[in-house]
Amino acid sequence: WQLRMLPSSLIRSSCLSHGFFLVTNHKVDAYLIQLAYDHVDHLFNLPIEEKIKVVYQKYNEAMHGLALSIMELLAIGLGVDRMLYREFFEDAVSVMRTNLYPTCQEPNLSLGTGPHCDSNALTILHQDLVGGLDVFVDNKWQKVRPIPGALVINIGGVFAALSNGIYRSSLHRAVVNSHKERRSSVFFMCPRADKLVKLAEELVPTSEGAQESFRISHGQIYSKLL
Ligand SMILES: O=C(O)CCC(=O)C(=O)O
Numbered sequence: 001w002q003l004r005m006l007p008s009s010l011i012r013s014s015c016l017s018h019g020f021f022l023v024t025n026h027k028v029d030a031y032l033i034q035l036a037y038d039h040v041d042h043l044f045n046l047p048i049e050e051k052i053k054v055v056y057q058k059y060n061e062a063m064h065g066l067a068l069s070i071m072e073l074l075a076i077g078l079g080v081d082r083m084l085y086r087e088f089f090e091d092a093v094s095v096m097r098t099n100l101y102p103t104c105q106e107p108n109l110s111l112g113t114g115p116h117c118d119s120n121a122l123t124i125l126h127q128d129l130v131g132g133l134d135v136f137v138d139n140k141w142q143k144v145r146p147i148p149g150a151l152v153i154n155i156g157g158v159f160a161a162l163s164n165g166i167y168r169s170s171l172h173r174a175v176v177n178s179h180k181e182r183r184s185s186v187f188f189m190c191p192r193a194d195k196l197v198k199l200a201e202e203l204v205p206t207s208e209g210a211q212e213s214f215r216i217s218h219g220q221i222y223s224k225l226l
């Protein structure tokens with residue numbers, strides 16, 4: 001199972017089946033990604049130094065910019081106005097998480113990050129070269145093998161809802177191993193909680209009433225997904 005590259009039609013086909021794809025040549029500075037990892041250890045020693053805050057701010061800005069570009073490709077793939085999701089997510093709130101998975105003598109008995117679907121809109125994950133991310137596709141766990149410099153993108157529950165379920169949000173997990181610790185940095189983009197999540201007209205070919213009944217805030221979707 002190999003995922004690669006992306007014009008909007010390739011993104012569309014991966015989103016129709018499982019919602020995961022890789023982005024390379026994404027212009028996010030490799031040095032910035034490395035800095036974010038380097039500073040993880042300091043995060044636990046509060047107060048956080050100004051320097052570290054700046055790294056994470058820059059990391060978030062870079063990922064936010066990339067996520068907005070991906071939103072355009074997702075829109076093209078769905079046949080809606082190219083700017084629709086870019087504009088919708090312009091003021092998105094984001095969360096960043098850095099995971100450290102220590103080695104484990106009995107990896108089969110332990111959960112790294114247990115099976116889950118992301119409930120936010122779009123996730124951008126950077127993993128080191130150890131490997132451990134699995135996606136449940138075609139009824140089995142399949143590895144997302146690390147590729148140097150590549151970012152793993154996946155559709156979350158909010159975007160699956162925005163696409164009227166056309167794009168999929170898939171179950172995934174991170175497993176541990178007995179020989180090498182692993183790190184990943186994850187950027188979760190979600191709309192502000194009070195944002196009204198409304199389907200693009202093209203995705204609801206039925207009456208205005210159906211549109212109306214779909215109006216639901218992101219907070220409501222989020223609480224249903226948790
Ligand atoms: O660490 C990973 O590879 C996966 C992490 C993940 O899925 C998450 O934090 O939502």
Ligand SMILES: [Fe+2]
Nearest residue numbers: 116117118172
């Ligand atoms: Fe996840």
